[in-house]
Amino acid sequence: MKLYFDGPRLMDVAAANKAAYADASPFPHIALDGLMPEEMLDLVLDEFPSLDSPIWTRYQDYNEGKLESQGEARLPEDLSLILYQFNSAPFLEFLEELTGISGLIGDPYFTGGGLHQIPRDGRLGIHADFSRHYRLPLERRLNVLVYLNKDWKDEYGGHLELWNRDMSACVEKILPVFNRTVVFSTTDWTYHGHPDPLTCPEGWSRKSIALYYFTVDRPKHETIPGKQTTLFLERPGEQFPPDAAGAGDLSLAAVKRRGRRIRAREIAQRWTPPAIYDAVDRARRGHR
Template sequence: MQTTVTTQLFDRDHWNCQLPSLSAEYQGASPYPHIVLENFLNPDVLETCVQEFDKLNEADGWINYVHYNENKAGLNKLDLLPPSIKRTINELNSPEFLEFLSTLTGIKGLMKDDLLEGGGIHQSKRGGYLNIHADFTVHPHHRQWQRRVNVLVYLNKDWEEEWGGKLELWDTNMQACEKKVLPVFNRCVIFNTDADSYHGHPEPTTCPEDQFRRSIALYYYTEEAQPFRRATHYMVRPGEEGKKFMVKLDNAMVAVYTEIKGMLGANDKIISKVLRFFSGKK
Protein backbone atom coordinates (compact mmCIF):
# COMPACT_ATOMS: atom_id res chain seq x y z
CA MET A 1 0.00 0.00 0.00
CA GLN A 2 1.44 3.34 -1.06
CA THR A 3 1.52 6.13 1.53
CA THR A 4 1.44 9.84 0.80
CA VAL A 5 3.93 12.05 2.62
CA THR A 6 2.65 15.58 3.22
CA THR A 7 5.28 18.27 3.43
CA GLN A 8 4.96 20.27 6.64
CA LEU A 9 4.17 23.88 5.87
CA PHE A 10 4.25 25.66 9.24
CA ASP A 11 6.77 24.15 11.67
CA ARG A 12 4.72 24.44 14.84
CA ASP A 13 7.35 22.89 17.13
CA HIS A 14 10.02 25.28 15.86
CA TRP A 15 7.91 28.41 16.34
CA ASN A 16 6.03 27.35 19.47
CA CYS A 17 9.23 26.73 21.42
CA GLN A 18 10.24 30.34 20.74
CA LEU A 19 6.87 31.83 21.69
CA PRO A 20 7.85 33.27 25.10
CA SER A 21 10.64 35.41 23.62
CA LEU A 22 8.76 36.17 20.39
CA SER A 23 5.68 37.26 22.30
CA ALA A 24 7.71 39.61 24.48
CA GLU A 25 9.40 41.06 21.41
CA TYR A 26 6.09 41.49 19.59
CA GLN A 27 4.15 43.10 22.42
CA GLY A 28 7.01 45.46 23.31
CA ALA A 29 7.79 46.57 19.77
CA SER A 30 7.64 50.17 18.55
CA PRO A 31 5.87 52.03 16.97
CA TYR A 32 3.15 49.44 17.72
CA PRO A 33 3.14 45.69 18.41
CA HIS A 34 4.74 43.82 15.50
CA ILE A 35 7.40 41.31 14.55
CA VAL A 36 9.38 40.29 11.47
CA LEU A 37 10.04 36.54 11.13
CA GLU A 38 12.48 35.04 8.64
CA ASN A 39 12.16 31.66 6.88
CA PHE A 40 8.62 31.54 8.17
CA LEU A 41 7.13 28.69 6.14
CA ASN A 42 8.43 25.67 4.26
CA PRO A 43 10.40 27.22 1.36
CA ASP A 44 9.62 24.36 -1.02
CA VAL A 45 5.88 25.00 -0.68
CA LEU A 46 6.39 28.74 -1.14
CA GLU A 47 8.50 28.03 -4.25
CA THR A 48 5.45 26.28 -5.67
CA CYS A 49 3.30 29.25 -4.66
CA VAL A 50 5.61 31.50 -6.68
CA GLN A 51 5.28 29.24 -9.72
CA GLU A 52 1.49 29.26 -9.33
CA PHE A 53 1.52 33.06 -9.07
CA ASP A 54 3.39 33.21 -12.39
CA LYS A 55 0.59 31.28 -14.10
CA LEU A 56 -2.34 33.21 -12.69
CA ASN A 57 -4.28 35.18 -15.27
CA GLU A 58 -4.97 38.73 -14.09
CA ALA A 59 -8.33 38.63 -15.87
CA ASP A 60 -9.59 35.78 -13.69
CA GLY A 61 -10.98 37.31 -10.53
CA TRP A 62 -8.29 39.93 -9.94
CA ILE A 63 -9.37 43.26 -8.49
CA ASN A 64 -7.33 46.25 -9.63
CA TYR A 65 -7.02 48.66 -6.72
CA VAL A 66 -5.89 51.70 -8.68
CA HIS A 67 -6.80 55.07 -7.20
CA TYR A 68 -5.00 58.03 -5.67
CA ASN A 69 -3.72 56.16 -2.62
CA GLU A 70 -2.76 52.80 -4.09
CA ASN A 71 -1.79 50.92 -7.20
CA LYS A 72 -1.96 47.16 -6.82
CA ALA A 73 -4.06 44.09 -7.65
CA GLY A 74 -5.64 41.53 -5.36
CA LEU A 75 -7.35 38.16 -5.60
CA ASN A 76 -9.42 37.00 -2.62
CA LYS A 77 -11.65 34.26 -4.04
CA LEU A 78 -10.41 31.07 -2.42
CA ASP A 79 -11.95 28.84 -5.09
CA LEU A 80 -9.95 30.67 -7.79
CA LEU A 81 -6.60 30.19 -6.07
CA PRO A 82 -4.16 27.43 -7.08
CA PRO A 83 -3.59 24.46 -4.73
CA SER A 84 -0.39 25.50 -2.92
CA ILE A 85 -1.50 29.08 -2.37
CA LYS A 86 -4.86 27.82 -1.13
CA ARG A 87 -3.13 25.33 1.15
CA THR A 88 -0.92 28.06 2.59
CA ILE A 89 -3.92 30.28 3.33
CA ASN A 90 -5.80 27.39 4.92
CA GLU A 91 -2.80 26.60 7.11
CA LEU A 92 -2.57 30.21 8.28
CA ASN A 93 -6.30 30.09 9.08
CA SER A 94 -6.08 26.79 10.97
CA PRO A 95 -6.96 26.49 14.68
CA GLU A 96 -3.33 25.67 15.46
CA PHE A 97 -2.04 28.81 13.79
CA LEU A 98 -4.74 30.93 15.43
CA GLU A 99 -3.56 29.60 18.79
CA PHE A 100 0.04 30.52 17.91
CA LEU A 101 -1.09 33.98 16.81
CA SER A 102 -3.13 34.60 19.95
CA THR A 103 -0.19 33.68 22.17
CA LEU A 104 2.21 35.79 20.12
CA THR A 105 0.02 38.90 20.16
CA GLY A 106 -1.62 38.45 23.54
CA ILE A 107 -5.03 38.87 21.88
CA LYS A 108 -7.51 36.19 22.88
CA GLY A 109 -10.30 34.91 20.67
CA LEU A 110 -8.76 35.69 17.29
CA MET A 111 -10.90 34.57 14.38
CA LYS A 112 -10.06 33.87 10.72
CA ASP A 113 -11.93 35.42 7.81
CA ASP A 114 -13.10 32.85 5.26
CA LEU A 115 -14.13 35.69 2.92
CA LEU A 116 -10.53 37.00 2.84
CA GLU A 117 -11.95 40.53 2.85
CA GLY A 118 -9.28 42.86 1.44
CA GLY A 119 -6.72 40.07 1.69
CA GLY A 120 -5.85 36.85 -0.13
CA ILE A 121 -2.98 37.48 -2.50
CA HIS A 122 -1.62 40.87 -3.58
CA GLN A 123 0.54 41.85 -6.51
CA SER A 124 1.93 45.14 -7.76
CA LYS A 125 3.92 45.86 -10.90
CA ARG A 126 6.68 48.38 -11.46
CA GLY A 127 5.37 51.71 -10.17
CA GLY A 128 3.08 50.06 -7.62
CA TYR A 129 2.57 51.71 -4.25
CA LEU A 130 0.32 51.87 -1.21
CA ASN A 131 0.20 55.16 0.68
CA ILE A 132 0.59 55.19 4.45
CA HIS A 133 -2.70 54.27 6.11
CA ALA A 134 -4.47 52.61 8.99
CA ASP A 135 -6.65 49.69 7.93
CA PHE A 136 -10.42 49.45 8.05
CA THR A 137 -11.40 48.49 11.58
CA VAL A 138 -14.58 46.41 11.20
CA HIS A 139 -15.37 43.61 8.77
CA PRO A 140 -17.96 44.97 6.29
CA HIS A 141 -20.03 41.78 6.39
CA HIS A 142 -19.65 40.98 10.11
CA ARG A 143 -20.50 44.20 11.90
CA GLN A 144 -19.26 43.03 15.32
CA TRP A 145 -15.89 41.84 14.06
CA GLN A 146 -13.06 44.17 15.09
CA ARG A 147 -9.97 43.81 12.95
CA ARG A 148 -6.96 43.09 15.17
CA VAL A 149 -3.98 41.53 13.39
CA ASN A 150 -2.40 41.42 9.93
CA VAL A 151 -0.14 38.62 8.67
CA LEU A 152 1.88 39.28 5.50
CA VAL A 153 4.04 36.60 3.87
CA TYR A 154 6.24 37.84 1.03
CA LEU A 155 6.94 35.76 -2.09
CA ASN A 156 9.61 37.85 -3.81
CA LYS A 157 12.68 35.84 -4.75
CA ASP A 158 15.87 37.78 -5.49
CA TRP A 159 14.17 41.09 -4.68
CA GLU A 160 16.80 43.84 -4.77
CA GLU A 161 16.86 46.66 -2.25
CA GLU A 162 17.12 49.36 -4.88
CA TRP A 163 13.74 48.28 -6.29
CA GLY A 164 12.04 49.67 -3.17
CA GLY A 165 8.71 48.30 -2.05
CA LYS A 166 9.70 48.37 1.62
CA LEU A 167 6.88 48.13 4.12
CA GLU A 168 7.06 51.24 6.30
CA LEU A 169 5.82 51.34 9.89
CA TRP A 170 5.12 54.90 11.08
CA ASP A 171 4.71 56.27 14.56
CA THR A 172 1.18 56.90 15.76
CA ASN A 173 1.55 60.68 15.33
CA MET A 174 2.68 60.33 11.68
CA GLN A 175 5.90 62.20 12.36
CA ALA A 176 8.49 59.58 11.44
CA CYS A 177 8.93 56.17 9.88
CA GLU A 178 10.32 53.92 12.61
CA LYS A 179 10.91 50.76 10.58
CA LYS A 180 11.29 49.65 6.97
CA VAL A 181 10.99 46.01 5.91
CA LEU A 182 12.21 44.74 2.54
CA PRO A 183 9.59 42.31 1.09
CA VAL A 184 11.92 39.37 0.48
CA PHE A 185 10.96 35.73 -0.03
CA ASN A 186 9.59 33.86 3.02
CA ARG A 187 9.74 36.89 5.29
CA CYS A 188 6.63 37.31 7.43
CA VAL A 189 5.45 40.53 9.07
CA ILE A 190 2.78 40.34 11.77
CA PHE A 191 1.36 43.47 13.37
CA ASN A 192 -1.58 44.88 15.29
CA THR A 193 -4.16 46.75 13.22
CA ASP A 194 -5.32 49.51 15.51
CA ALA A 195 -6.79 52.86 14.46
CA ASP A 196 -3.30 54.38 14.46
CA SER A 197 -1.20 51.47 13.16
CA TYR A 198 0.07 53.47 10.19
CA HIS A 199 1.86 51.50 7.50
CA GLY A 200 2.28 51.12 3.74
CA HIS A 201 4.84 51.19 0.94
CA PRO A 202 4.37 54.73 -0.39
CA GLU A 203 7.33 54.91 -2.75
CA PRO A 204 6.54 53.45 -6.21
CA THR A 205 8.58 50.33 -6.91
CA THR A 206 11.32 50.50 -9.53
CA CYS A 207 11.60 46.77 -10.24
CA PRO A 208 12.00 45.56 -13.85
CA GLU A 209 8.83 45.23 -15.91
CA ASP A 210 8.90 41.43 -15.57
CA GLN A 211 9.13 41.49 -11.76
CA PHE A 212 6.31 41.87 -9.22
CA ARG A 213 5.95 42.66 -5.53
CA ARG A 214 3.84 39.76 -4.23
CA SER A 215 2.44 38.69 -0.90
CA ILE A 216 -0.12 36.56 0.89
CA ALA A 217 -2.15 38.82 3.19
CA LEU A 218 -4.45 37.55 5.92
CA TYR A 219 -6.40 39.49 8.52
CA TYR A 220 -7.77 38.35 11.86
CA TYR A 221 -10.61 39.59 14.06
CA THR A 222 -12.22 39.44 17.47
CA GLU A 223 -15.94 39.73 18.13
CA GLU A 224 -16.81 42.85 20.12
CA ALA A 225 -20.08 44.26 21.43
CA GLN A 226 -19.19 47.81 20.38
CA PRO A 227 -16.34 47.78 17.86
CA PHE A 228 -14.69 51.00 16.74
CA ARG A 229 -15.82 51.55 13.16
CA ARG A 230 -13.78 53.37 10.51
CA ALA A 231 -12.85 52.77 6.88
CA THR A 232 -9.26 52.53 5.66
CA HIS A 233 -7.75 55.92 6.45
CA TYR A 234 -4.83 57.25 4.41
CA MET A 235 -2.39 59.82 5.76
CA VAL A 236 0.08 62.28 4.29
CA ARG A 237 3.69 62.14 5.36
CA PRO A 238 5.56 65.20 6.62
CA GLY A 239 6.42 67.38 3.63
CA GLU A 240 3.46 66.13 1.57
CA GLU A 241 1.05 68.95 2.44
CA GLY A 242 0.30 69.42 -1.26
CA LYS A 243 -1.33 65.99 -1.33
CA LYS A 244 -3.77 66.66 1.53
CA PHE A 245 -6.77 67.52 -0.63
CA MET A 246 -6.57 64.42 -2.83
CA VAL A 247 -5.86 62.15 0.13
CA LYS A 248 -8.86 63.61 1.98
CA LEU A 249 -11.10 63.23 -1.07
CA ASP A 250 -9.99 59.64 -1.58
CA ASN A 251 -10.60 58.89 2.11
CA ALA A 252 -14.14 60.23 1.79
CA MET A 253 -14.87 58.03 -1.23
CA VAL A 254 -13.40 54.97 0.45
CA ALA A 255 -15.54 55.63 3.55
CA VAL A 256 -18.74 55.93 1.49
CA TYR A 257 -17.87 52.76 -0.41
CA THR A 258 -17.20 50.87 2.82
CA GLU A 259 -20.66 51.76 4.14
CA ILE A 260 -22.34 50.79 0.87
CA LYS A 261 -20.44 47.54 0.79
CA GLY A 262 -21.53 46.67 4.31
CA MET A 263 -25.18 47.41 3.61
CA LEU A 264 -25.56 46.12 0.07
CA GLY A 265 -22.63 43.80 -0.49
CA ALA A 266 -21.22 45.93 -3.31
CA ASN A 267 -18.54 44.35 -5.47
CA ASP A 268 -14.88 45.34 -4.90
CA LYS A 269 -14.22 45.13 -8.61
CA ILE A 270 -16.97 47.60 -9.47
CA ILE A 271 -16.17 50.15 -6.79
CA SER A 272 -12.44 50.06 -7.55
CA LYS A 273 -13.30 51.28 -11.04
CA VAL A 274 -15.27 54.17 -9.53
CA LEU A 275 -12.37 55.19 -7.28
CA ARG A 276 -10.03 54.89 -10.22
CA PHE A 277 -12.21 57.20 -12.33
CA PHE A 278 -12.49 59.95 -9.71
CA SER A 279 -8.76 59.77 -8.95
CA GLY A 280 -7.94 60.27 -12.63
CA LYS A 281 -5.91 57.06 -12.71
CA LYS A 282 -5.60 55.05 -15.93
Protein backbone atom coordinates (compact mmCIF):
# COMPACT_ATOMS: atom_id res chain seq x y z
CA MET A 1 0.00 0.00 0.00
CA LYS A 2 1.31 3.42 -0.98
CA LEU A 3 1.90 6.11 1.65
CA TYR A 4 -0.22 9.02 0.47
CA PHE A 5 0.52 11.91 2.82
CA ASP A 6 3.29 14.32 1.85
CA GLY A 7 4.39 15.83 5.17
CA PRO A 8 6.08 19.02 3.86
CA ARG A 9 3.12 19.80 1.57
CA LEU A 10 0.65 19.31 4.40
CA MET A 11 2.67 21.61 6.67
CA ASP A 12 2.65 24.31 3.97
CA VAL A 13 -1.15 24.03 3.73
CA ALA A 14 -1.45 24.23 7.52
CA ALA A 15 0.77 27.30 7.79
CA ALA A 16 -1.19 29.08 5.06
CA ASN A 17 -4.57 28.37 6.67
CA LYS A 18 -4.09 28.38 10.45
CA ALA A 19 -5.10 32.02 10.88
CA ALA A 20 -8.31 31.44 8.91
CA TYR A 21 -9.02 28.38 11.04
CA ALA A 22 -8.60 30.24 14.31
CA ASP A 23 -10.70 33.22 13.21
CA ALA A 24 -13.59 31.24 11.69
CA SER A 25 -17.14 31.68 12.95
CA PRO A 26 -19.14 30.28 14.74
CA PHE A 27 -16.18 28.19 15.99
CA PRO A 28 -12.72 27.32 14.66
CA HIS A 29 -13.05 25.40 11.41
CA ILE A 30 -11.96 25.29 7.80
CA ALA A 31 -12.99 23.61 4.53
CA LEU A 32 -10.05 22.67 2.30
CA ASP A 33 -10.61 21.60 -1.31
CA GLY A 34 -8.13 19.24 -2.98
CA LEU A 35 -6.22 18.46 0.21
CA MET A 36 -6.29 14.69 -0.30
CA PRO A 37 -4.59 12.84 -3.16
CA GLU A 38 -7.36 12.04 -5.65
CA GLU A 39 -5.79 8.65 -6.32
CA MET A 40 -6.38 7.74 -2.68
CA LEU A 41 -10.00 8.91 -2.64
CA ASP A 42 -10.75 7.14 -5.92
CA LEU A 43 -9.51 3.94 -4.32
CA VAL A 44 -11.77 4.55 -1.33
CA LEU A 45 -14.75 5.02 -3.64
CA ASP A 46 -13.91 1.89 -5.64
CA GLU A 47 -13.96 -0.16 -2.43
CA PHE A 48 -16.75 1.74 -0.65
CA PRO A 49 -19.38 -0.70 0.69
CA SER A 50 -22.85 -0.54 -0.86
CA LEU A 51 -25.90 0.64 1.04
CA ASP A 52 -27.04 -2.95 1.60
CA SER A 53 -23.65 -4.24 2.78
CA PRO A 54 -23.72 -6.09 6.14
CA ILE A 55 -20.71 -4.10 7.40
CA TRP A 56 -22.83 -1.10 8.36
CA THR A 57 -24.15 -0.17 11.78
CA ARG A 58 -27.47 1.53 11.05
CA TYR A 59 -29.06 4.42 12.94
CA GLN A 60 -32.68 5.27 12.26
CA ASP A 61 -34.64 7.57 14.55
CA TYR A 62 -35.92 11.13 14.61
CA ASN A 63 -32.44 12.68 14.73
CA GLU A 64 -30.45 10.23 12.65
CA GLY A 65 -30.79 8.28 9.45
CA LYS A 66 -27.26 7.12 8.68
CA LEU A 67 -24.85 4.21 8.36
CA GLU A 68 -21.44 3.88 10.08
CA SER A 69 -18.66 1.37 9.55
CA GLN A 70 -17.84 1.57 13.30
CA GLY A 71 -14.10 1.24 12.72
CA GLU A 72 -12.19 -0.62 10.05
CA ALA A 73 -12.35 -4.28 11.11
CA ARG A 74 -14.95 -5.31 8.52
CA LEU A 75 -13.66 -3.15 5.67
CA PRO A 76 -11.61 -4.29 2.67
CA GLU A 77 -7.88 -4.32 3.40
CA ASP A 78 -7.03 -1.33 1.19
CA LEU A 79 -9.61 0.82 2.97
CA SER A 80 -8.26 -0.18 6.37
CA LEU A 81 -4.70 0.69 5.35
CA ILE A 82 -5.83 4.11 4.13
CA LEU A 83 -7.67 4.82 7.38
CA TYR A 84 -4.53 3.96 9.35
CA GLN A 85 -2.64 6.70 7.52
CA PHE A 86 -4.95 9.33 9.01
CA ASN A 87 -3.43 8.42 12.40
CA SER A 88 0.14 8.76 11.11
CA ALA A 89 2.69 11.38 12.20
CA PRO A 90 2.50 13.49 8.99
CA PHE A 91 -1.25 13.94 9.32
CA LEU A 92 -1.21 14.51 13.08
CA GLU A 93 1.52 17.14 12.70
CA PHE A 94 -0.53 18.82 9.96
CA LEU A 95 -3.55 19.01 12.26
CA GLU A 96 -1.51 20.36 15.16
CA GLU A 97 -0.02 23.12 12.99
CA LEU A 98 -3.40 23.99 11.46
CA THR A 99 -5.38 24.10 14.70
CA GLY A 100 -2.79 25.05 17.31
CA ILE A 101 -3.77 22.03 19.42
CA SER A 102 -0.68 20.12 20.51
CA GLY A 103 -0.42 16.53 21.64
CA LEU A 104 -3.11 15.19 19.30
CA ILE A 105 -3.75 11.46 19.40
CA GLY A 106 -5.51 9.50 16.67
CA ASP A 107 -8.19 7.00 17.61
CA PRO A 108 -6.94 3.43 16.95
CA TYR A 109 -10.51 2.15 17.32
CA PHE A 110 -12.13 4.72 14.99
CA THR A 111 -14.92 5.00 17.56
CA GLY A 112 -18.00 6.35 15.81
CA GLY A 113 -15.81 7.05 12.79
CA GLY A 114 -14.35 5.32 9.77
CA LEU A 115 -16.76 5.42 6.83
CA HIS A 116 -20.15 7.14 6.99
CA GLN A 117 -22.97 6.90 4.48
CA ILE A 118 -26.37 8.60 4.49
CA PRO A 119 -29.01 7.55 1.94
CA ARG A 120 -31.75 9.59 0.33
CA ASP A 121 -34.15 10.96 2.99
CA GLY A 122 -31.50 10.47 5.70
CA ARG A 123 -30.43 13.26 7.99
CA LEU A 124 -28.28 14.05 11.01
CA GLY A 125 -29.82 16.51 13.46
CA ILE A 126 -27.88 19.43 14.88
CA HIS A 127 -25.76 18.14 17.74
CA ALA A 128 -22.65 18.46 19.88
CA ASP A 129 -20.48 15.36 19.76
CA PHE A 130 -19.47 13.08 22.60
CA SER A 131 -16.56 14.70 24.43
CA ARG A 132 -14.67 11.74 25.90
CA HIS A 133 -13.43 8.54 24.32
CA TYR A 134 -15.51 5.54 25.34
CA ARG A 135 -12.54 3.21 25.88
CA LEU A 136 -9.56 5.48 26.55
CA PRO A 137 -9.07 8.31 29.08
CA LEU A 138 -8.91 10.93 26.33
CA GLU A 139 -10.73 14.16 25.48
CA ARG A 140 -12.11 14.63 21.98
CA ARG A 141 -10.72 17.79 20.37
CA LEU A 142 -11.08 17.64 16.59
CA ASN A 143 -13.36 16.35 13.86
CA VAL A 144 -12.07 15.71 10.34
CA LEU A 145 -14.59 14.94 7.60
CA VAL A 146 -13.44 13.98 4.10
CA TYR A 147 -16.27 14.07 1.57
CA LEU A 148 -16.41 11.59 -1.32
CA ASN A 149 -19.37 12.78 -3.39
CA LYS A 150 -18.65 13.35 -7.07
CA ASP A 151 -21.16 15.37 -9.11
CA TRP A 152 -22.99 16.38 -5.93
CA LYS A 153 -25.40 19.25 -6.61
CA ASP A 154 -26.54 21.96 -4.24
CA GLU A 155 -30.16 20.88 -4.58
CA TYR A 156 -29.31 17.42 -3.20
CA GLY A 157 -28.80 18.98 0.23
CA GLY A 158 -26.61 17.37 2.83
CA HIS A 159 -24.78 20.61 3.62
CA LEU A 160 -22.81 20.50 6.85
CA GLU A 161 -24.44 23.24 8.93
CA LEU A 162 -22.51 25.08 11.64
CA TRP A 163 -24.70 26.78 14.26
CA ASN A 164 -23.91 29.51 16.75
CA ARG A 165 -23.60 28.93 20.46
CA ASP A 166 -27.13 29.97 21.42
CA MET A 167 -28.68 27.93 18.58
CA SER A 168 -30.37 31.00 17.14
CA ALA A 169 -28.88 30.77 13.62
CA CYS A 170 -26.95 28.64 11.16
CA VAL A 171 -23.76 30.59 10.45
CA GLU A 172 -22.28 28.48 7.65
CA LYS A 173 -23.29 25.72 5.25
CA ILE A 174 -20.69 23.51 3.55
CA LEU A 175 -21.60 21.39 0.52
CA PRO A 176 -20.18 17.83 0.86
CA VAL A 177 -18.47 17.63 -2.53
CA PHE A 178 -15.69 15.26 -3.55
CA ASN A 179 -12.26 15.95 -2.00
CA ARG A 180 -13.48 18.63 0.36
CA THR A 181 -11.98 18.17 3.83
CA VAL A 182 -13.56 19.91 6.81
CA VAL A 183 -11.67 20.28 10.07
CA PHE A 184 -13.30 21.77 13.16
CA SER A 185 -12.70 21.98 16.88
CA THR A 186 -14.85 19.75 19.07
CA THR A 187 -16.30 21.27 22.22
CA ASP A 188 -19.66 20.99 23.93
CA TRP A 189 -20.66 24.15 22.04
CA THR A 190 -19.73 23.20 18.46
CA TYR A 191 -23.20 22.52 17.11
CA HIS A 192 -23.31 20.97 13.65
CA GLY A 193 -25.15 18.48 11.47
CA HIS A 194 -27.26 18.27 8.33
CA PRO A 195 -30.75 18.43 9.75
CA ASP A 196 -32.85 18.34 6.58
CA PRO A 197 -33.46 15.05 4.71
CA LEU A 198 -31.29 14.40 1.67
CA THR A 199 -32.95 14.92 -1.70
CA CYS A 200 -30.32 13.21 -3.84
CA PRO A 201 -31.46 10.74 -6.53
CA GLU A 202 -32.66 7.32 -5.43
CA GLY A 203 -29.71 4.99 -4.96
CA TRP A 204 -27.27 7.83 -4.25
CA SER A 205 -25.82 8.53 -0.82
CA ARG A 206 -23.76 11.11 1.02
CA LYS A 207 -20.40 9.41 1.59
CA SER A 208 -17.59 10.52 3.88
CA ILE A 209 -14.60 9.50 5.93
CA ALA A 210 -15.06 10.59 9.56
CA LEU A 211 -12.06 10.93 11.86
CA TYR A 212 -11.77 12.12 15.44
CA TYR A 213 -8.71 13.26 17.36
CA PHE A 214 -8.05 13.45 21.08
CA THR A 215 -5.75 14.84 23.75
CA VAL A 216 -5.05 13.81 27.33
CA ASP A 217 -6.69 16.96 28.72
CA ARG A 218 -8.58 20.02 27.51
CA PRO A 219 -9.45 23.59 28.58
CA LYS A 220 -12.28 23.54 31.12
CA HIS A 221 -14.26 26.25 29.30
CA GLU A 222 -14.84 23.88 26.37
CA THR A 223 -17.17 21.55 28.25
CA ILE A 224 -20.53 21.51 29.99
CA PRO A 225 -20.10 19.74 33.35
CA GLY A 226 -21.53 16.24 33.16
CA LYS A 227 -22.04 16.22 29.39
CA GLN A 228 -20.07 13.42 27.71
CA THR A 229 -22.38 11.80 25.16
CA THR A 230 -23.71 13.16 21.87
CA LEU A 231 -26.35 15.82 22.46
CA PHE A 232 -28.99 16.69 19.84
CA LEU A 233 -30.54 20.14 19.95
CA GLU A 234 -33.71 21.70 18.57
CA ARG A 235 -33.49 24.40 15.93
CA PRO A 236 -35.66 27.51 16.27
CA GLY A 237 -39.25 26.45 15.62
CA GLU A 238 -38.42 22.76 15.92
CA GLN A 239 -39.87 20.53 18.62
CA PHE A 240 -38.67 16.99 19.11
CA PRO A 241 -41.44 14.37 19.32
CA PRO A 242 -41.94 12.75 22.75
CA ASP A 243 -40.44 9.46 21.54
CA ALA A 244 -37.21 11.03 20.25
CA ALA A 245 -34.12 9.63 21.93
CA GLY A 246 -33.61 11.63 25.12
CA ALA A 247 -36.63 13.85 24.48
CA GLY A 248 -37.27 16.32 27.27
CA ASP A 249 -33.56 16.78 27.96
CA LEU A 250 -32.46 18.11 24.59
CA SER A 251 -33.20 21.83 24.50
CA LEU A 252 -30.35 24.28 24.91
CA ALA A 253 -31.94 25.65 28.08
CA ALA A 254 -32.17 22.13 29.50
CA VAL A 255 -28.50 21.52 28.76
CA LYS A 256 -27.48 24.69 30.58
CA ARG A 257 -29.74 23.90 33.55
CA ARG A 258 -28.31 20.40 33.76
CA GLY A 259 -24.77 21.74 33.64
CA ARG A 260 -25.53 24.18 36.47
CA ARG A 261 -27.08 21.42 38.60
CA ILE A 262 -24.11 19.13 38.09
CA ARG A 263 -21.66 21.95 38.83
CA ALA A 264 -23.55 22.81 42.03
CA ARG A 265 -23.35 19.19 43.19
CA GLU A 266 -19.61 19.11 42.45
CA ILE A 267 -19.03 22.23 44.57
CA ALA A 268 -21.19 20.89 47.41
CA GLN A 269 -19.39 17.55 47.37
CA ARG A 270 -15.98 19.24 47.43
CA TRP A 271 -16.69 21.43 50.49
CA THR A 272 -19.09 19.26 52.55
CA PRO A 273 -17.74 16.63 54.97
CA PRO A 274 -18.27 13.20 53.34
CA ALA A 275 -20.55 11.82 56.08
CA ILE A 276 -22.88 14.83 55.89
CA TYR A 277 -22.89 14.91 52.07
CA ASP A 278 -23.71 11.19 51.85
CA ALA A 279 -26.56 11.54 54.36
CA VAL A 280 -28.07 14.49 52.50
CA ASP A 281 -27.67 12.70 49.16
CA ARG A 282 -29.42 9.57 50.46
CA ALA A 283 -32.28 11.69 51.83
CA ARG A 284 -32.62 13.54 48.53
CA ARG A 285 -32.76 10.31 46.55
CA GLY A 286 -35.30 8.85 48.97
CA HIS A 287 -37.72 11.70 48.28
CA ARG A 288 -37.73 11.24 44.49
